[in-house]
Amino acid sequence: MTDKNTPETEIPEADDSAEITAEQAIDALQTELEDAREKMLRALADAQNTRRRAEKEIADTRKYAVSGFAGDLLAVADNLSRALDAVKAAELEGPAKTLVEGVAMTERSLLSAFERHGVKKIDPQPGEAFDPNLHQATAQFPSEHAAGAIAAVLAPGYVLGDRTLRAAMVAVSSGPAEGGGQPSGGSVDVEA
Template sequence: MNEDKDQAARAPANDVGDAAVGEFPDEGAATVSPEERVEALEQELAEAKDRLLRALAETENVRRRAQREREDTLKYAISNFARDLLSPVDNLRRALDSVKEAEIDDPRAKSLLDGVAATERELLATFERHGLKRIDPKGERFDHNFHQAIFEAERPGAAPGTIIEVLQPGYVLHDRLLRPAMVGIAKAGSPPAEDSASDEET
Protein backbone atom coordinates (compact mmCIF):
# COMPACT_ATOMS: atom_id res chain seq x y z
CA MET A 1 0.00 0.00 0.00
CA ASN A 2 2.78 2.41 0.89
CA GLU A 3 4.46 1.70 -2.47
CA ASP A 4 1.25 2.56 -4.37
CA LYS A 5 0.99 5.85 -2.53
CA ASP A 6 4.60 6.70 -3.37
CA GLN A 7 4.02 6.01 -7.07
CA ALA A 8 0.86 8.10 -7.09
CA ALA A 9 2.74 10.94 -5.47
CA ARG A 10 5.49 10.81 -8.07
CA ALA A 11 3.16 10.58 -11.11
CA PRO A 12 2.23 14.30 -11.32
CA ALA A 13 5.86 15.23 -11.25
CA ASN A 14 6.56 13.03 -14.28
CA ASP A 15 3.60 14.51 -16.17
CA VAL A 16 4.87 17.99 -15.49
CA GLY A 17 8.30 17.00 -16.75
CA ASP A 18 6.86 15.57 -19.94
CA ALA A 19 4.82 18.68 -20.53
CA ALA A 20 7.86 20.82 -20.00
CA VAL A 21 9.76 18.88 -22.61
CA GLY A 22 6.94 19.37 -25.12
CA GLU A 23 6.64 23.08 -24.47
CA PHE A 24 10.32 23.85 -25.03
CA PRO A 25 11.57 22.44 -28.39
CA ASP A 26 15.21 21.79 -29.07
CA GLU A 27 16.98 25.08 -29.66
CA GLY A 28 19.12 23.45 -32.42
CA ALA A 29 16.10 22.56 -34.61
CA ALA A 30 15.84 24.69 -37.83
CA THR A 31 12.94 27.07 -38.04
CA VAL A 32 11.64 28.54 -41.36
CA SER A 33 10.04 31.93 -41.37
CA PRO A 34 6.99 32.62 -43.56
CA GLU A 35 9.08 34.97 -45.72
CA GLU A 36 11.68 32.28 -46.36
CA ARG A 37 8.96 29.77 -47.18
CA VAL A 38 7.40 32.18 -49.69
CA GLU A 39 10.80 32.84 -51.25
CA ALA A 40 11.45 29.10 -51.62
CA LEU A 41 8.05 28.56 -53.24
CA GLU A 42 8.63 31.45 -55.63
CA GLN A 43 11.98 29.96 -56.65
CA GLU A 44 10.38 26.56 -57.25
CA LEU A 45 7.68 28.24 -59.33
CA ALA A 46 10.27 30.11 -61.41
CA GLU A 47 12.20 26.89 -62.06
CA ALA A 48 9.03 25.06 -63.06
CA LYS A 49 8.08 27.94 -65.37
CA ASP A 50 11.54 27.85 -66.98
CA ARG A 51 11.29 24.10 -67.57
CA LEU A 52 7.85 24.56 -69.10
CA LEU A 53 9.06 27.31 -71.45
CA ARG A 54 12.00 25.16 -72.55
CA ALA A 55 9.70 22.23 -73.22
CA LEU A 56 7.32 24.43 -75.23
CA ALA A 57 10.22 25.85 -77.26
CA GLU A 58 11.54 22.36 -78.02
CA THR A 59 8.06 21.22 -79.04
CA GLU A 60 7.74 24.20 -81.39
CA ASN A 61 11.15 23.47 -82.92
CA VAL A 62 10.16 19.85 -83.53
CA ARG A 63 6.88 20.97 -85.11
CA ARG A 64 8.62 23.44 -87.43
CA ARG A 65 11.26 20.90 -88.40
CA ALA A 66 8.59 18.31 -89.21
CA GLN A 67 6.64 20.86 -91.24
CA ARG A 68 9.76 21.86 -93.18
CA GLU A 69 10.55 18.21 -93.90
CA ARG A 70 7.00 17.64 -95.15
CA GLU A 71 7.24 20.68 -97.41
CA ASP A 72 10.60 19.55 -98.80
CA THR A 73 9.23 16.07 -99.40
CA LEU A 74 6.35 17.49 -101.43
CA LYS A 75 8.56 20.05 -103.15
CA TYR A 76 11.21 17.61 -104.33
CA ALA A 77 9.08 14.46 -104.65
CA ILE A 78 9.47 14.47 -108.44
CA SER A 79 13.28 14.69 -108.38
CA ASN A 80 13.93 11.15 -109.60
CA PHE A 81 11.14 11.29 -112.17
CA ALA A 82 12.35 14.65 -113.49
CA ARG A 83 15.94 13.39 -113.70
CA ASP A 84 14.79 10.44 -115.82
CA LEU A 85 13.10 12.83 -118.26
CA LEU A 86 16.26 14.84 -118.93
CA SER A 87 17.75 12.33 -121.37
CA PRO A 88 14.69 12.29 -123.67
CA VAL A 89 14.68 16.09 -123.69
CA ASP A 90 18.41 16.09 -124.50
CA ASN A 91 17.74 13.75 -127.41
CA LEU A 92 15.07 16.08 -128.78
CA ARG A 93 17.55 18.95 -128.68
CA ARG A 94 20.24 16.85 -130.38
CA ALA A 95 17.79 15.93 -133.12
CA LEU A 96 16.95 19.59 -133.69
CA ASP A 97 20.62 20.64 -133.68
CA SER A 98 21.58 17.92 -136.15
CA VAL A 99 19.31 19.27 -138.89
CA LYS A 100 19.23 22.78 -140.26
CA GLU A 101 15.76 23.86 -141.23
CA ALA A 102 17.06 25.75 -144.26
CA GLU A 103 18.47 22.52 -145.70
CA ILE A 104 15.12 20.68 -145.60
CA ASP A 105 13.32 20.64 -148.94
CA ASP A 106 10.69 18.00 -148.17
CA PRO A 107 7.60 19.63 -146.59
CA ARG A 108 6.87 16.45 -144.65
CA ALA A 109 10.36 16.42 -143.14
CA LYS A 110 9.99 20.09 -142.26
CA SER A 111 6.65 19.36 -140.61
CA LEU A 112 8.26 16.56 -138.64
CA LEU A 113 11.04 18.89 -137.48
CA ASP A 114 8.46 21.47 -136.42
CA GLY A 115 6.67 18.77 -134.44
CA VAL A 116 9.88 17.83 -132.62
CA ALA A 117 10.51 21.49 -131.77
CA ALA A 118 6.94 21.89 -130.51
CA THR A 119 7.33 18.77 -128.36
CA GLU A 120 10.50 20.17 -126.81
CA ARG A 121 8.83 23.51 -126.07
CA GLU A 122 5.84 21.80 -124.47
CA LEU A 123 8.06 19.62 -122.31
CA LEU A 124 10.12 22.58 -121.13
CA ALA A 125 6.94 24.54 -120.35
CA THR A 126 5.65 21.58 -118.34
CA PHE A 127 8.96 21.39 -116.51
CA GLU A 128 8.75 25.04 -115.52
CA ARG A 129 5.19 24.66 -114.23
CA HIS A 130 6.55 22.09 -111.79
CA GLY A 131 9.61 24.12 -110.78
CA LEU A 132 12.11 22.46 -113.13
CA LYS A 133 14.17 24.99 -115.10
CA ARG A 134 16.86 24.60 -117.71
CA ILE A 135 20.31 26.16 -117.20
CA ASP A 136 21.77 27.42 -120.48
CA PRO A 137 24.53 29.77 -119.28
CA LYS A 138 26.41 30.68 -122.45
CA GLY A 139 28.08 34.07 -122.01
CA GLU A 140 27.75 33.99 -118.23
CA ARG A 141 30.48 33.74 -115.63
CA PHE A 142 31.40 30.22 -114.57
CA ASP A 143 29.76 29.19 -111.28
CA HIS A 144 30.90 25.88 -109.80
CA ASN A 145 27.59 25.60 -107.95
CA PHE A 146 25.69 25.17 -111.23
CA HIS A 147 28.28 24.47 -113.92
CA GLN A 148 30.79 21.74 -114.65
CA ALA A 149 33.81 22.78 -116.70
CA ILE A 150 34.74 20.29 -119.43
CA PHE A 151 37.43 22.28 -121.21
CA GLU A 152 39.17 25.64 -121.33
CA ALA A 153 40.08 27.48 -124.50
CA GLU A 154 41.26 30.88 -125.58
CA ARG A 155 38.51 32.95 -127.13
CA PRO A 156 39.20 36.45 -128.46
CA GLY A 157 36.94 39.01 -126.82
CA ALA A 158 35.86 36.65 -124.02
CA ALA A 159 36.99 37.39 -120.50
CA PRO A 160 38.68 34.54 -118.64
CA GLY A 161 36.14 32.44 -116.78
CA THR A 162 33.32 33.24 -119.21
CA ILE A 163 31.31 30.32 -120.55
CA ILE A 164 31.91 30.12 -124.29
CA GLU A 165 30.09 26.88 -125.06
CA VAL A 166 27.37 24.77 -123.45
CA LEU A 167 27.87 21.09 -124.19
CA GLN A 168 24.88 19.97 -122.17
CA PRO A 169 22.36 22.22 -120.40
CA GLY A 170 21.80 21.82 -116.68
CA TYR A 171 18.60 21.80 -114.66
CA VAL A 172 17.46 23.01 -111.24
CA LEU A 173 14.38 21.86 -109.38
CA HIS A 174 13.15 24.91 -107.50
CA ASP A 175 16.37 25.98 -105.73
CA ARG A 176 18.09 22.57 -105.80
CA LEU A 177 20.55 21.56 -108.51
CA LEU A 178 19.34 18.52 -110.41
CA ARG A 179 22.12 18.39 -113.01
CA PRO A 180 25.01 20.82 -113.61
CA ALA A 181 25.48 22.35 -117.04
CA MET A 182 28.53 20.96 -118.82
CA VAL A 183 30.40 23.90 -120.28
CA GLY A 184 33.58 25.15 -121.87
CA ILE A 185 35.11 28.30 -120.45
CA ALA A 186 37.47 30.93 -121.77
CA LYS A 187 40.96 31.09 -120.38
CA ALA A 188 43.45 33.90 -120.37
CA GLY A 189 45.36 34.23 -123.62
CA SER A 190 49.12 33.83 -123.89
CA PRO A 191 51.07 37.04 -123.30
CA PRO A 192 52.04 38.72 -126.59
CA ALA A 193 55.50 37.86 -127.83
CA GLU A 194 58.02 40.65 -127.49
CA ASP A 195 59.02 42.36 -130.69
CA SER A 196 62.36 41.08 -131.93
CA ALA A 197 63.49 44.60 -132.73
CA SER A 198 62.89 45.71 -129.17
CA ASP A 199 64.86 42.68 -128.01
CA GLU A 200 67.82 43.74 -130.12
CA GLU A 201 67.65 47.28 -128.76
CA THR A 202 67.73 46.01 -125.20
Protein backbone atom coordinates (compact mmCIF):
# COMPACT_ATOMS: atom_id res chain seq x y z
CA MET A 1 0.00 0.00 0.00
CA THR A 2 1.17 3.50 -0.69
CA ASP A 3 1.05 6.57 1.42
CA LYS A 4 -1.02 9.43 -0.03
CA ASN A 5 1.66 12.00 0.81
CA THR A 6 4.41 10.15 -1.02
CA PRO A 7 3.99 10.28 -4.76
CA GLU A 8 4.64 7.12 -6.55
CA THR A 9 7.17 7.88 -9.24
CA GLU A 10 9.24 5.34 -10.86
CA ILE A 11 12.74 6.23 -11.81
CA PRO A 12 13.34 4.79 -15.20
CA GLU A 13 16.37 2.64 -15.59
CA ALA A 14 19.03 4.56 -17.52
CA ASP A 15 20.33 2.91 -20.61
CA ASP A 16 23.95 2.41 -21.19
CA SER A 17 23.86 4.86 -24.13
CA ALA A 18 22.52 7.62 -21.84
CA GLU A 19 25.31 6.98 -19.31
CA ILE A 20 27.99 7.18 -22.00
CA THR A 21 26.50 10.41 -23.27
CA ALA A 22 26.52 11.90 -19.78
CA GLU A 23 30.12 10.81 -19.24
CA GLN A 24 31.10 12.21 -22.60
CA ALA A 25 29.37 15.48 -21.74
CA ILE A 26 31.21 15.67 -18.43
CA ASP A 27 34.53 14.96 -20.16
CA ALA A 28 33.79 17.58 -22.81
CA LEU A 29 32.90 20.14 -20.17
CA GLN A 30 36.05 19.35 -18.18
CA THR A 31 38.17 19.72 -21.33
CA GLU A 32 36.44 23.00 -22.13
CA LEU A 33 37.02 24.19 -18.56
CA GLU A 34 40.73 23.30 -18.76
CA ASP A 35 41.03 25.12 -22.12
CA ALA A 36 39.32 28.20 -20.68
CA ARG A 37 41.58 28.07 -17.60
CA GLU A 38 44.69 27.78 -19.81
CA LYS A 39 43.55 30.70 -22.01
CA MET A 40 42.87 32.80 -18.92
CA LEU A 41 46.32 32.05 -17.46
CA ARG A 42 47.98 32.93 -20.78
CA ALA A 43 46.03 36.17 -21.00
CA LEU A 44 47.05 37.06 -17.44
CA ALA A 45 50.71 36.27 -18.21
CA ASP A 46 50.54 38.37 -21.41
CA ALA A 47 49.01 41.27 -19.49
CA GLN A 48 51.70 41.01 -16.81
CA ASN A 49 54.48 40.88 -19.44
CA THR A 50 53.01 43.90 -21.23
CA ARG A 51 52.85 45.81 -17.95
CA ARG A 52 56.48 44.93 -17.15
CA ARG A 53 57.64 45.98 -20.64
CA ALA A 54 55.78 49.27 -20.32
CA GLU A 55 57.30 49.92 -16.89
CA LYS A 56 60.79 49.16 -18.25
CA GLU A 57 60.25 51.46 -21.24
CA ILE A 58 59.10 54.26 -18.95
CA ALA A 59 62.13 53.76 -16.67
CA ASP A 60 64.49 53.70 -19.68
CA THR A 61 62.88 56.82 -21.10
CA ARG A 62 63.41 58.64 -17.81
CA LYS A 63 66.94 57.32 -17.46
CA TYR A 64 68.07 58.08 -21.01
CA ALA A 65 65.98 61.19 -21.78
CA VAL A 66 69.03 63.40 -21.34
CA SER A 67 71.11 61.44 -23.90
CA GLY A 68 70.36 63.70 -26.89
CA PHE A 69 71.08 66.88 -24.97
CA ALA A 70 74.20 65.42 -23.36
CA GLY A 71 75.42 64.20 -26.73
CA ASP A 72 75.14 67.73 -28.09
CA LEU A 73 77.17 69.09 -25.17
CA LEU A 74 80.04 66.65 -25.65
CA ALA A 75 81.57 68.96 -28.26
CA VAL A 76 81.51 71.79 -25.72
CA ALA A 77 83.33 69.60 -23.18
CA ASP A 78 85.90 68.65 -25.84
CA ASN A 79 86.51 72.29 -26.78
CA LEU A 80 86.98 73.32 -23.16
CA SER A 81 89.45 70.49 -22.68
CA ARG A 82 91.36 71.40 -25.86
CA ALA A 83 91.53 75.04 -24.79
CA LEU A 84 93.05 74.03 -21.46
CA ASP A 85 95.49 71.64 -23.13
CA ALA A 86 96.66 74.41 -25.49
CA VAL A 87 97.92 76.70 -22.73
CA LYS A 88 99.98 76.20 -19.64
CA ALA A 89 98.33 78.11 -16.78
CA ALA A 90 101.55 78.10 -14.75
CA GLU A 91 103.31 80.11 -17.49
CA LEU A 92 100.60 82.78 -17.62
CA GLU A 93 100.17 85.88 -15.48
CA GLY A 94 97.47 88.45 -14.91
CA PRO A 95 94.21 88.42 -16.90
CA ALA A 96 95.29 85.51 -19.15
CA LYS A 97 95.84 83.29 -16.11
CA THR A 98 92.44 84.29 -14.74
CA LEU A 99 90.82 83.48 -18.08
CA VAL A 100 92.40 80.00 -18.17
CA GLU A 101 91.32 79.37 -14.57
CA GLY A 102 87.78 80.40 -15.54
CA VAL A 103 87.78 77.97 -18.48
CA ALA A 104 88.99 75.22 -16.14
CA MET A 105 86.20 75.99 -13.68
CA THR A 106 83.67 75.94 -16.53
CA GLU A 107 84.94 72.54 -17.65
CA ARG A 108 84.72 71.14 -14.10
CA SER A 109 81.18 72.55 -13.75
CA LEU A 110 80.09 70.95 -17.04
CA LEU A 111 81.57 67.58 -16.08
CA SER A 112 79.92 67.85 -12.66
CA ALA A 113 76.54 68.52 -14.31
CA PHE A 114 77.12 65.50 -16.56
CA GLU A 115 77.83 63.34 -13.50
CA ARG A 116 74.66 64.52 -11.72
CA HIS A 117 72.63 63.35 -14.71
CA GLY A 118 74.41 60.00 -15.07
CA VAL A 119 76.84 60.95 -17.86
CA LYS A 120 80.33 59.71 -17.03
CA LYS A 121 83.58 60.38 -18.81
CA ILE A 122 85.54 57.41 -20.16
CA ASP A 123 89.19 58.31 -19.86
CA PRO A 124 91.23 55.19 -20.73
CA GLN A 125 94.95 55.13 -20.12
CA PRO A 126 97.65 53.73 -22.42
CA GLY A 127 98.29 50.09 -21.63
CA GLU A 128 94.69 49.31 -20.67
CA ALA A 129 92.83 46.59 -22.55
CA PHE A 130 90.86 47.69 -25.60
CA ASP A 131 87.09 47.33 -25.06
CA PRO A 132 85.07 47.64 -28.30
CA ASN A 133 81.99 48.59 -26.25
CA LEU A 134 83.73 51.67 -24.85
CA HIS A 135 86.57 52.42 -27.26
CA GLN A 136 86.81 53.14 -30.98
CA ALA A 137 90.14 52.29 -32.60
CA THR A 138 91.18 54.95 -35.09
CA ALA A 139 94.79 53.89 -35.62
CA GLN A 140 97.21 51.07 -34.90
CA PHE A 141 100.95 51.35 -34.46
CA PRO A 142 103.80 49.65 -32.61
CA SER A 143 104.30 50.71 -29.00
CA GLU A 144 105.77 49.44 -25.76
CA HIS A 145 102.31 48.08 -24.83
CA ALA A 146 101.07 44.59 -25.65
CA ALA A 147 99.33 43.98 -28.96
CA GLY A 148 95.65 44.93 -28.72
CA ALA A 149 96.15 47.26 -25.76
CA ILE A 150 95.50 50.99 -25.93
CA ALA A 151 98.63 52.80 -27.14
CA ALA A 152 97.30 56.39 -27.07
CA VAL A 153 94.06 58.22 -26.28
CA LEU A 154 92.93 60.73 -28.89
CA ALA A 155 89.62 61.79 -27.31
CA PRO A 156 87.72 60.71 -24.19
CA GLY A 157 84.40 58.92 -24.42
CA TYR A 158 81.19 59.24 -22.43
CA VAL A 159 78.57 56.79 -21.16
CA LEU A 160 75.06 57.36 -19.86
CA GLY A 161 74.14 54.58 -17.48
CA ASP A 162 75.05 51.43 -19.37
CA ARG A 163 74.85 53.03 -22.83
CA THR A 164 77.79 54.52 -24.67
CA LEU A 165 77.08 58.09 -25.81
CA ARG A 166 80.41 58.35 -27.56
CA ALA A 167 83.22 55.82 -27.57
CA ALA A 168 86.68 56.98 -26.56
CA MET A 169 88.85 57.46 -29.65
CA VAL A 170 92.05 55.46 -29.18
CA ALA A 171 95.05 54.16 -31.04
CA VAL A 172 95.72 50.47 -30.51
CA SER A 173 99.13 48.93 -30.08
CA SER A 174 100.31 46.35 -32.59
CA GLY A 175 102.93 45.25 -30.05
CA PRO A 176 106.52 46.29 -29.50
CA ALA A 177 108.28 47.58 -32.60
CA GLU A 178 110.76 45.21 -34.18
CA GLY A 179 114.29 46.36 -33.51
CA GLY A 180 113.25 47.82 -30.14
CA GLY A 181 112.81 51.38 -31.38
CA GLN A 182 109.92 53.76 -31.14
CA PRO A 183 107.68 54.33 -34.16
CA SER A 184 109.27 56.79 -36.50
CA GLY A 185 106.45 59.19 -37.21
CA GLY A 186 106.14 57.28 -40.51
CA SER A 187 103.24 55.05 -41.36
CA VAL A 188 100.23 54.70 -39.12
CA ASP A 189 97.54 52.21 -40.13
CA VAL A 190 94.21 53.98 -39.89
CA GLU A 191 91.11 51.82 -39.53
CA ALA A 192 87.91 52.96 -41.17
